[in-house]
Amino acid sequence: MLKIQNLTAHYGAAQALFGVNLEIAKGETVALVGANGAGKSTLLKCLMGLIKPTGGQISLDNKDTTNSSPAQMVRLGLALSPEGREVFGELSVLENLQLGAIPLKLSKGESARRMDEVFSRFPKLQERRQQLAGTLSGGEQQMLAMGRALMAQPTLLLLDEPSLGLAPLITDEIFSIIHQLSRSGTTILLVEQNAARALSASDKAYLLANGHIVEQGKSAKLLNDPVLRSAFLGAASEANPAASRLGAAGLTNIRLEKPAMQQQNFMPTFTSEEELKSHQLAGLKWTVRHAYEGSSVYRQKLEAADVTPESIQSLEDLQKLPFTTADDLREGYPFPLRSVPFEQIVRVHASSGTTGKRKVLSYTQKDLDDWTDFFARCYQMAGVTPLDRVQIAVGYGVWTAGMGFQLGCEKVGALAVPVGPGNIDMQIQFLLDFQSTVFCSTASMALLMAEEIHKRGVADQIAIKKIIYGSERSSRSMRQKISELFGGAELFDITGLTELYGPGTGIECSEHDCIHYWGDYYILEILDPETLQPVPDGEWGEMVVTTLCKEGAPLIRYRTRDITRMIPGRCPCGSILPRHSRIKGRSDDTIKFRGVNIYPSSIDTILSAVPGIGSEYQIHLTRDNAGRDHMRLVIERAEGVDSKRGPELSHEIGHQIKKQLLVSVELELVDYSSLPRSERKSQRVFDNRIQDEIV
Numbered sequence: 289m290l291k292i293q294n295l296t297a298h299y300g301a302a303q304a305l306f307g308v309n310l311e312i313a314k315g316e317t318v319a320l321v322g323a324n325g326a327g328k329s330t331l332l333k334c335l336m337g338l339i340k341p342t343g344g345q346i347s348l349d350n351k352d353t354t355n356s357s358p359a360q361m362v363r364l365g366l367a368l369s370p371e372g373r374e375v376f377g378e379l380s381v382l383e384n385l386q387l388g389a390i391p392l393k394l395s396k397g398e399s400a401r402r403m404d405e406v407f408s409r410f411p412k413l414q415e416r417r418q419q420l421a422g423t424l425s426g427g428e429q430q431m432l433a434m435g436r437a438l439m440a441q442p443t444l445l446l447l448d449e450p451s452l453g454l455a456p457l458i459t460d461e462i463f464s465i466i467h468q469l470s471r472s473g474t475t476i477l478l479v480e481q482n483a484a485r486a487l488s489a490s491d492k493a494y495l496l497a498n499g500h501i502v503e504q505g506k507s508a509k510l511l512n513d514p515v516l517r518s519a520f521l522g523a524a525s526e527a528n529p530a531a532s533r534l535g536a537a538g539l540t541n542i543r544l545e546k547p548a549m550q551q552q553n554f555m556p557t558f559t560s561e562e563e564l565k566s567h568q569l570a571g572l573k574w575t576v577r578h579a580y581e582g583s584s585v586y587r588q589k590l591e592a593a594d595v596t597p598e599s600i601q602s603l604e605d606l607q608k609l610p611f612t613t614a615d616d617l618r619e620g621y622p623f624p625l626r627s628v629p630f631e632q633i634v635r636v637h638a639s640s641g642t643t644g645k646r647k648v649l650s651y652t653q654k655d656l657d658d659w660t661d662f663f664a665r666c667y668q669m670a671g672v673t674p675l676d677r678v679q680i681a682v683g684y685g686v687w688t689a690g691m692g693f694q695l696g697c698e699k700v701g702a703l704a705v706p707v708g709p710g711n712i713d714m715q716i717q718f719l720l721d722f723q724s725t726v727f728c729s730t731a732s733m734a735l736l737m738a739e740e741i742h743k744r745g746v747a748d749q750i751a752i753k754k755i756i757y758g759s760e761r762s763s764r765s766m767r768q769k770i771s772e773l774f775g776g777a778e779l780f781d782i783t784g785l786t787e788l789y790g791p792g793t794g795i796e797c798s799e800h801d802c803i804h805y806w807g808d809y810y811i812l813e814i815l816d817p818e819t820l821q822p823v824p825d826g827e828w829g830e831m832v833v834t835t836l837c838k839e840g841a842p843l844i845r846y847r848t849r850d851i852t853r854m855i856p857g858r859c860p861c862g863s864i865l866p867r868h869s870r871i872k873g874r875s876d877d878t879i880k881f882r883g884v885n886i887y888p889s890s891i892d893t894i895l896s897a898v899p900g901i902g903s904e905y906q907i908h909l910t911r912d913n914a915g916r917d918h919m920r921l922v923i924e925r926a927e928g929v930d931s932k933r934g935p936e937l938s939h940e941i942g943h944q945i946k947k948q949l950l951v952s953v954e955l956e957l958v959d960y961s962s963l964p965r966s967e968r969k970s971q972r973v974f975d976n977r978i979q980d981e982i983v
């Protein structure tokens with residue numbers, strides 16, 4: 289729709305813009321972000337015809353408008369909500385709004401109709417329509433300036449610094465209106481100093497510095513780019529933990545140099561794939577001998593498979609080994625797979641067994657040391673340093689989660705705040721008082737906290753930069769929402785299971801595209817869950833793990849039931865560690881529906897792509913008397929989305945599900961925030977077709 293090519297502008301002899309290129313497509317919200325004096329206002333003035341560019345071209349709908357006058361630009365459909373609002377204080381709200389339509393010479397009826405539309409978007413303005421604009425609050429004046437621009441029903445709405453000088457709560461309100469405008473199809477160019485806000489409210493962004501576009505791309509990607517974050521959003525330090533907030537609020541590029549510190553390195557020592565493979569082979573040989581000699585259960589299993597420690601000569605010999613499953617752990621209760629004498633065991637942990645006996649795992653001191661070291665590696669990969677304050681909101685006790693997060697955090701030298709799950713009031717208080725910079729929890733708990741932070745309007749008083757979350761799947765929209773409500777925090781998905789030490793056996797890197805896993809501590813195979821044969825690299829299958837140095841309860845080809853896939857090749861982040869995709873689901877909670885295998889995550893993906901939908905949903909499966917299966921999806925509308933849009937949204941979702949999953953479902957749209965949130969894993973699938981628990 290709008291195309292700016294190689295635009296230059298001068299103020300006298302001083303050049304303000306240096307060959308700027310920028311494009312906006314119809315319906316897009318594009319952010320132009322930059323500090324004071326970067327050239328943002330100059331660019332807007334060129335667009336509106338208020339100053340004449342000294343070079344380059346501006347075209348609107350393929351029509352050259354480079355030297356058009358302001359009046360021509362308004363007639364062509366541009367409307368500006370200027371910096372500093374510029375409302376007429378001596379005129380009433382109503383009169384100010386009427387001014388917005390004057391250049392268009394509308395009929396009385398049309399003018400009144402547009403006025404009603406503006407009022408329906410800004411009910412506060414309607415309440416105050418007879419009041420003088422000068423007596424309105426800053427936020428109301430901003431609404432008035434936006435309302436005035438909307439009176440022209442612009443094809444392109446230019447918003448110049450809408451959050452400037454507004455309190456955080458009011459800024460929230462303004463941005464939620466911008467969000468609604470954007471969703472209703474208005475094309476918007478949003479000019480902002482508040483980088484975090486602008487990036488979370490837009491599809492695409494351009495960063496302007498000293499008259500040059502220095503960076504451009506999808507806003508979500510820019511928001512999570514670690515280099516940009518540190519350059520533009522500033523870095524927190526011990527002396528000033530709020531610096532990242534200050535930076536985010538003003539893009540003032542506050543950078544505090546970190547003091548020199550002896551930071552340990554927890555990354556692996558191997559430098560090539562060959563080196564890793566020979567390390568793995570040595571570990572595999574050790575593990576098979578250790579299990580064979582230390583555990584009667586393993587000896588029986590190995591003998592039944594006709595394998596002795598001597599049979600392991602290459603990594604391919606892994607295929608000869610028998611599988612271990614959750615059943616082996618339950619049957620061996622209370623000390624299954626124990627391969628060392630009791631005097632060497634220093635701790636046990638147990639996982640939540642939903643049925644039957646819990647899975648209990650024994651640890652030697654070396655096991656705990658290894659776990660601590662590779663958990664520290666997780667923090668290192670997420671960029672956590674001794675300057676960070678890590679608020680740990682996962683379960684402590686017999687569960688492995690809390691312990692792992694705690695030990696790794698202390699090993700890195702960061703400050704641990706061990707709160708445990710729940711306790712929302714205390715969590716918020718500590719976020720504010722301790723200025724915690726990292727928050728660890730399940731995805732559901734992170735969402736719960738994010739919504740609470742939003743509700744209390746404290747997003748700009750907390751200092752969270754990173755959220756490390758694990759133990760359940762999360763949709764793209766859920767991640768985006770958590771990040772946004774936490775004021776633009778970076779999310780890291782961490783993997784792990786109690787059987788394999790605990791959490792921390794892999795983590796998402798700064799590229800946010802994959803999970804790096806610790807190939808120097810365990811071998812990962814991806815197998816077809818039906819045939820148990822390896823799938824080709826890049827294809828989905830079940831994760832099967834074999835430990836390389838675990839003493840207390842080693843794992844040989846343990847079937848995790850987690851579904852993922854290998855990602856071949858080296859990660860752009862530079863790490864040599866191998867990687868897999870985020871966990872897609874469980875090989876045992878795949879929904880079989882009318883002959884179609886459905887992973888709940890594919891429903892996540894479909895819903896994430898439909899605007900107007902929140903991140904929470906439930907899948908209910910029932911069977912009628914005729915033996916026919918029914919799937920009903922209960923889905924939350926996004927915050928602020930009118931219930932009137934229900935039929936339109938249902939239609940779109942139903943269509944996408946039919947198209948992508950080839951099944952028909954019943955849909956129920958419910959109000960935002962009406963489905964339960966939990967501090968632990970949210971239950972999404974309610975399968976009422978089979979009454980008995982499947983063991």
Ligand code: ZN
Pocket residue numbers: 797798799804859860861862863
């Ligand atoms: Zn990476």
